[in-house]
Amino acid sequence: MPSVRTMKPSMHMYKEAVMAVLDDLRQAIIRGDQGKAKELTKAALGEGIAAKTVVVDGISAAMEVVGEKFRANEFFVPELLIAQRAMKEALNMMSGESVDHIGTVVIGTVKGDLHDIGKNLVAAMMEGAGFKVVDLGVDVSPGKFVETAKAESAGLIAMSALLTTTMGSMKDTVAALSSQGLNGRVKVIIGGAPVTQSYADEIEADGYAPDAASAVDKAKALLK
Numbered sequence: 038m039p040s041v042r043t044m045k046p047s048m049h050m051y052k053e054a055v056m057a058v059l060d061d062l063r064q065a066i067i068r069g070d071q072g073k074a075k076e077l078t079k080a081a082l083g084e085g086i087a088a089k090t091v092v093v094d095g096i097s098a099a100m101e102v103v104g105e106k107f108r109a110n111e112f113f114v115p116e117l118l119i120a121q122r123a124m125k126e127a128l129n130m131m132s133g134e135s136v137d138h139i140g141t142v143v144i145g146t147v148k149g150d151l152h153d154i155g156k157n158l159v160a161a162m163m164e165g166a167g168f169k170v171v172d173l174g175v176d177v178s179p180g181k182f183v184e185t186a187k188a189e190s191a192g193l194i195a196m197s198a199l200l201t202t203t204m205g206s207m208k209d210t211v212a213a214l215s216s217q218g219l220n221g222r223v224k225v226i227i228g229g230a231p232v233t234q235s236y237a238d239e240i241e242a243d244g245y246a247p248d249a250a251s252a253v254d255k256a257k258a259l260l261k
């Protein structure tokens with residue numbers, strides 16, 4: 038009869054089980070299976086996997102794959118949308134998980150703009166990196182960004198725009214911050230497909246990042 042000692046699962050087996058759960062979670066999100074995405078997020082947390090690991094190595098990693106497939110024309114808008122719904126279901130399961138916050142970020146898509154897939158990805162990555170994220174959703178006015186940053190004592194406002202016609206709202210938000218004397222105290226980072234570093238320089242935003250992973254690095258650098 039094997040001894041209790043030999044029956045104990047090894048660290049190696051535990052790591053394999055963790056990797057398998059996270060892999061299944063990524064696959065569920067990529068194929069847009071909301072039920073499985075929820076179930077596997079719950080299972081991962083139940084296994085004792087850290088919330089941050091579930092977000093970074095499970096949820097965000099899956100959305101990175103979805104983004105790559107989209108850019109490679111393997112996925113189209115419907116696949117993007119169903120994957121994002123599965124991502125949201127998985128993220129909803131995370132509320133209540135405690136993470137030590139490294140700073141507060143107010144994020145949203147600017148006024149007149151309803152595109153939120155990239156913004157949600159950036160929000161998820163920031164949450165996974167340990168920021169407290171206050172997500173204002175889409176169609177957010179400059180006043181709303183500024184008021185919320187004040188109320189939440191946030192160190193950073195992160196704005197997303199996907200339309201050339203709505204990018205100007207980023208400039209208005211920077212101006213609204215200045216008019217309240219908050220520029221410098223509340224940093225601004227911008228992004229979205231039509232946004233560039235030179236646009237960030239032009240409107241005097243503190244930072245720009247081309248994707249969700251570098252958005253996290255930039256946010257950390259700005260809040261140092």
Ligand code: B12
Pocket residue numbers: 104107114117149150151152153154155156158159195196197198199200201202226227228229230231245246247248249250252
């Ligand atoms: C999906 C989509 C939609 C969906 C949006 C669904 C949703 N819930 O988001 C729907 C169908 C609703 C839609 C509507 C419209 N759309 Co649209 N849409 C797109 C599409 C196909 C993909 C955008 C996307 O989600 N990309 C995937 C994500 C992951 O990438 P991303 O957003 O760029 O985000 C990444 C980075 O930019 C960065 N990032 C994003 N945000 C932020 C923020 C910060 C702070 C940082 C640091 C980084 C960062 O990180 C992300 C992850 O890597 C694009 C075309 C394209 N190929 O981009 C057109 C596009 C953006 N849409 C366009 C248009 C014109 C429209 C409509 C006006 C169409 C119409 N006539 O009704 C409406 C506008 C509605 C509105 N008022 O906003 C144009 C914009 C043209 C322009 N230059 O202004 C595009 C480029 C299509 C085109 N080629 O004409 N759209």
